[in-house]
Amino acid sequence: MINYAQKNPEAEAPRTPSAFDEHIAPSPRISVQAFCETVEVAAAVQAAGEDRRLGKAHLKIQMGGMAAAIEAYRNAPTPNVIVLESEGRGDILAGLDQLASVCDAGTRVVVIGRTNDVQLYRELVRRGVSDYVMAPVVPIDVVRAICNLFSTQDAKPVGRIVAITGAKGGVGASTIAHNIAWAIARDLALDSVVADLDLAFGTAGLDYNQDPTQGIADAVFSPDRIDTAFVDRLLSKCTDHLSLLAAPATLDRVYDFGTEAFDSIFDTLRASVPCVVLDIPHQWSGWTKRALISADDILIVASPDLANLRNTKNLFDLLKSSRPNDRAPLYCLNQVGIPKRPEIKAAEFAKAIEADPVALIPFEPQLFGLAANNGQMIEEIAAKHKVTDQFLQMAQRLTGRAEAKKPRSSILSPLFGKLLAR
Numbered sequence: 001m002i003n004y005a006q007k008n009p010e011a012e013a014p015r016t017p018s019a020f021d022e023h024i025a026p027s028p029r030i031s032v033q034a035f036c037e038t039v040e041v042a043a044a045v046q047a048a049g050e051d052r053r054l055g056k057a058h059l060k061i062q063m064g065g066m067a068a069a070i071e072a073y074r075n076a077p078t079p080n081v082i083v084l085e086s087e088g089r090g091d092i093l094a095g096l097d098q099l100a101s102v103c104d105a106g107t108r109v110v111v112i113g114r115t116n117d118v119q120l121y122r123e124l125v126r127r128g129v130s131d132y133v134m135a136p137v138v139p140i141d142v143v144r145a146i147c148n149l150f151s152t153q154d155a156k157p158v159g160r161i162v163a164i165t166g167a168k169g170g171v172g173a174s175t176i177a178h179n180i181a182w183a184i185a186r187d188l189a190l191d192s193v194v195a196d197l198d199l200a201f202g203t204a205g206l207d208y209n210q211d212p213t214q215g216i217a218d219a220v221f222s223p224d225r226i227d228t229a230f231v232d233r234l235l236s237k238c239t240d241h242l243s244l245l246a247a248p249a250t251l252d253r254v255y256d257f258g259t260e261a262f263d264s265i266f267d268t269l270r271a272s273v274p275c276v277v278l279d280i281p282h283q284w285s286g287w288t289k290r291a292l293i294s295a296d297d298i299l300i301v302a303s304p305d306l307a308n309l310r311n312t313k314n315l316f317d318l319l320k321s322s323r324p325n326d327r328a329p330l331y332c333l334n335q336v337g338i339p340k341r342p343e344i345k346a347a348e349f350a351k352a353i354e355a356d357p358v359a360l361i362p363f364e365p366q367l368f369g370l371a372a373n374n375g376q377m378i379e380e381i382a383a384k385h386k387v388t389d390q391f392l393q394m395a396q397r398l399t400g401r402a403e404a405k406k407p408r409s410s411i412l413s414p415l416f417g418k419l420l421a422r
């Protein structure tokens with residue numbers, strides 16, 4: 001009997017890393033062993049192993065293809081996943097039959113091959129191969145093939161995590177995070193959770209006018225209890241589609257966390273909520289760095305001065321090199337135009353960062369001050385204000401979605417407008 005898990009292999013052409021909006025759920029803690037025949041495929045698998053989505057997987061790569069795999073498992077137990085590169089058609093099938101006799105139950109096999117042939121796919125399916133990926137492959141193809149083995153249909157919809165942080169303290173990162181989450185929930189009608197990670201001083205509760213007795217501290221200090229039902233009970237509902245995982249904002253204990261302290265909370269949220277917005281405080285520690293690197297999308301909020309520019313640049317450099325298969329982070333400039341304050345122009349900022357800001361949010365002390373003191377969102381106070389529209393645009397950009405409620409204006413509408421005006 002062949003023990004590989006059954007799943008239809010897809011004859012999928014390798015996609016380029018530009019498919020950033022495709023959602024690939026991170027893999028669980030699994031062991032993966034790859035047996036490659038060419039250095040190109042070995043390099044792609046190696047790079048895939050460094051992708052954030054395979055951060056929990058243990059990956060070992062060997063050369064020698066099928067023959068090496070059969071040899072390796074004669075006496076050793078098989079891992080959760082075997083990735084096999086195989087050049088020839090006949091060799092694959094004969095080799096798989098041999099491998100099946102030494103494979104443990106539950107081991108899944110992904111084949112990377114060069115033959116684009118329906119007949120061959122059928123034979124592979126019959127032998128229980130989980131996926132067949134056509135070479136040449138880029139790292140994200142390997143990431144996708146491995147991660148998809150563990151993201152079952154039942155676990156969907158899988159949520160996107162958007163991380164928002166400030167390049168400096170007090171630049172308005174939390175305010176922007178809360179307003180963007182509000183727009184995602186209200187205007188895009190996407191179920192969202194804001195997680196306030198500033199446990200000591202977080203303002204999400206104040207901004208949404210909520211005073212929950214439970215929140216993120218209950219989860220992070222009870223790691224053994226974390227599951228969907230438990231985290232659900234800690235959420236406080238702000239609007240139809242928006243919930244808050246609030247910070248205690250108390251100082252009776254200190255909040256020194258290990259690097260992986262929030263992993264299971266994020267995994268649980270990701271499994272049950274379509275969009276999770278992380279309000280990450282401006283600090284640099286193992287867990288803040290990890291939360292940024294493992295997010296699906298990142299927004300850095302900066303104010304237009306030199307320290308913000310340096311910090312944004314450093315964050316960009318680090319995040320881009322740690323996430324080679326992801327979209328670059330986004331940034332916006334906030335509190336632009338404070339009277340009498342010298343500022344670095346957006347164009348200069350863009351030149352140094354090598355990317356344009358996604359928004360230039362004006363300094364509007366009356367509007368933002370009123371919202372903060374009333375526990376309201378900007379949209380509730382000034383629905384028609386330019387800033388409200390900027391939050392909506394950033395919400396769309398970060399979720400890859402168009403507005404749900406208002407129909408998109410037709411390209412014909414200016415023409416109709418003119419005709420009607422006659």
Ligand SMILES: Nc1ncnc2c1ncn2[C@@H]1O[C@H](COP(=O)(O)OP(=O)(O)OP(=O)(O)O)[C@@H](O)[C@H]1O
Pocket residue numbers: 166168169170171172173174175176198203281282334335336361362363364365366368369372
């Ligand atoms: N565009 C703006 N115009 C005027 N005031 C603003 C603007 N954006 C934010 N503010 C105000 O700036 C203050 C700081 O905002 P916020 O708490 O969101 O910053 P932060 O970057 O999260 O700070 P921290 O580093 O403490 O987390 C708040 O009082 C907020 O209302």
Ligand SMILES: [Mg+2]
Pocket residue numbers: 173174175198280281282
């Ligand atoms: Mg903040």
